[in-house]
Amino acid sequence: MTFRAAKLAFVGTVLAFGTASIVEAQPQTIRFGHVDPDKWQSSKKGAAARIFKNIVESETDLTVDLYPAGSLGDENEMIQQAIDGMTPVVMVSGAMSKVCPAAGVLDIPYMFESPVVAWQVLDGQFGDALAQHCLEQTGLRTLGYGETGFRHFTNSEHEIHTPADMEGLKFRVQDIPLYVEMVEGLGAEPTPIAWSELPTALSTGVVDGQENPVGTIYNNNLHELQDYMTLDGHVYGTDFLLINDQFFSQLSEQDQKVLERAGVIAGNMGRAIQQFTTAEGLKAVQEEGMQVYSPTAEELAAFREQAQPPVIEWLRNDLGDEAVWIDRLKEAVADTSTDTDE
Template identity: 35%
Template sequence: MKVNKKKWLIGVAATILSFSLVGCTQKEKTDADSSVKKNATVLKLAHFQPGNADQPKHAAALAFESYVEKHTNGAIDVQIYPASQLGDEKTILENLKMNTVQMTIIHDGPISSVFAPMGVYNLPYLFNNQGEAWTVYDSEFTKDLGEEMRQATGIRLLGMADNGVRHFTNNKKEIKSIEDMRGLKMRVQPGPLFENMMKATGASPSVISWPELPSALQQGVVDGQENGVTNILAASLYESQKYVTLDSHIFSYHAYLVSDKFHDSLTKEQQKVIQEGVDLVKWIHRGMTSSQDMNAGAILAGKGMTVTTISENEIEKFRQVTQPAVAEWLRKEADNKWVDGILNEIESLQSGN
């Protein structure tokens, strides 16, 4: 199938804008879409950000829906369920295995709980910039890792995009050095990797799911958390967090996952369309998220937060404390080849080989 990608992306951008202007809901949009056949195969796509077109996950999901329904001639009906409507992360991943949910765009912590090697992308202070991260996300290394995950879990990796460059926030004090982390009660997303990283800093980690995080911060259950600017804005975390330290400790990712049972039920041409759709819309997702990451300081200062930038020397101290601790844990949970593999990928990238 030959696709004019440039024209399609321009059309999708206009479609997303129209959805944001009219506040179109999934039901309204589906009911109005005569291109979807009555006996179409249903693809339920779950994600966890608000169902607004200014949110990267949802914008990408809308674009994916448009692409897949158009290029399968309505044979696949993509139904989007944002904002945890179908359950939390653990529930969605279990339902993906059973094919009661067909697809998800999900963040990194829960994935590494299901398949530990996916945690290698979260080694602290691994990437220097988005270009490095995207190169690894699209590499043969990632294809091989995804295939091993499919064989082990029945979940197929279609692509990866940004979940934001993660920074520390709290409501107690500025964090200017590794010593300032000591004694803070910090929320981490589900997944032992993030717990190990936080423990290594000297802070006390507390696992809290994404939907519960805003209230936990407001009620003082924890002092702070770590997230990218997109998620800080999405959940209005700046309302309960005074301080943000731009340390870029993890280039967090979202994975586009599909039930292998569902994938195998499709025709080869439909499988190709699904993959093409992800290959295209991940760039919408990456672009929207990275544009906010690159302006994080100004954006969060504009929301009233005190923004702290720490020196390269201090960053190196954080790296020396956290990266070995997380790597040691990963070597116990995952095959050494994945830890060594990603470190070799980074070394090759950063040396220019």
């Protein structure tokens, strides 16, 4: 090798090492995806993502790029991106049970009597155990739990006070067996229809009613197509703020602590915005003429007694060995309710 060639090789080696050092010194960028609008004042996931970004960027050298409104795909696509490491952080709800079936027990109807009970269960030993189980199953670490809110029935025919009032009515449901079993158990006819087709189905009488959180009903003007709402809160929807664990493990211990704290705060922020939009939406739909009914404790017990058994039976068959999570959730709710009563 000539002196010139050796010199060039040496310079090339120095530049290579220098470039590597520069790359390593650059702040890492975290892609954060969710399906809700970006407006934090009215979007639960939007609010959670925004405060997560602010905390992480103000306390670390990390950068958080937000991808709201399904810009990276639907929840199923995004959770797979998180598993693959393409989008390290995502916030999803129903898609979690697709990759961690045990999470599906949270959708058992009439399991939580209030959001406070749900929060205590998820923020306690049960939530910790479920997060660890799902981490082992998916490689996704749960940084925090948010909420999509309680779902309620609406219809265009008459008030619903008891399950008997649901007989003969057709309700649009998601194409999920749990929801089909629940509505059938209550004596109504479940009709799976795509979300995009729901307004037309309600307008043309293909279905008599539907079920969704109050905020979703109001923000999508479904109250203009329905006359009655029953605040039965049949399913409490949970948001999961997730991070690819391999990505997480490569961060410094100090940065990991910041992300863990930011995740818990983000989940609580999402809960707060969801509660706010629920209260605002409930007031608005009544002011605009919708009749809203709140079932009594005895009436809710009747709903629970009819809806839970078929759903739990279906879940036990579907979960197999993981059906133990049904009983673990029941125990956690019972313990929390007892503590609350005291």
